[in-house]
Amino acid sequence: MKHARxxxxxxxxxxxxxxxxFTGAIRESLSPGARYVAVELNPKFAERLRxxxxxxxxxxxxxxxxxxxxxxxxxxxxxxxxSGVPWTVLPEAECAEMLASVAGALEPGGxxxxxxxxPMNRLPRGRTLRRLxxxxxxxxxxxxxxxxxxxxxxxxxxxx
Numbered sequence: 148m149k150h151a152r153x154x155x156x157x158x159x160x161x162x163x164x165x166x167x168x169f170t171g172a173i174r175e176s177l178s179p180g181a182r183y184v185a186v187e188l189n190p191k192f193a194e195r196l197r198x199x200x201x202x203x204x205x206x207x208x209x210x211x212x213x214x215x216x217x218x219x220x221x222x223x224x225x226x227x228x229x230s231g232v233p234w235t236v237l238p239e240a241e242c243a244e245m246l247a248s249v250a251g252a253l254e255p256g257g258x259x260x261x262x263x264x265x266p267m268n269r270l271p272r273g274r275t276l277r278r279l280x281x282x283x284x285x286x287x288x289x290x291x292x293x294x295x296x297x298x299x300x301x302x303x304x305x306x307x
Contacts, residue, residue: 151260156226158226159184159229160186160252162186162213162230165189168231169229174203184216186208213248214252224254228258234263235270247283255307257306259307262301263276263303264299264300264301265298265299267298268301284305
């Protein structure tokens with residue numbers, strides 16, 4: 148979470164939280180008064196998030212709905228988006244649409260962080276993801292790979 152710099156965030160959206168592996172850590176890192184919205188497509192995962200993380204604002208829907216989700220909550224934008232979406236298993240057009248939605252919802256200087264896996268990032272779908280990130284964000288950095296993770300993982304840190 149250190150790369151997300153959540154302590155100063157005003158509004159954070161978590162995309163694809165799944166079973167909530169990072170949800171608690173995100174919530175604990177936020178400043179009092181910060182808005183936190185989890186957007187989960189899978190109804191069973193959304194239900195589990197609500198049960199295991201009471202008080203979390205969970206929207207059941209697609210990452211491409213991020214602008215509407217924020218608007219419904221009186222927010223025109225957010226300053227952090229953290230994603231567990233499995234980008235490399237999605238069709239390229241769907242990835243592009245969702246990333247455009249994320250970039251459009253972020254304030255200038257806002258951060259988008261998404262988990263990626265090594266060596267999958269070297270395969271065609273991983274290279275496509277990296278290209279799409281570069282098309283939608285002005286800065287794209289990679290953290291160090293955590294080899295102890297199975298599979299080894301890193302985070303793309305993207306700035307609008």
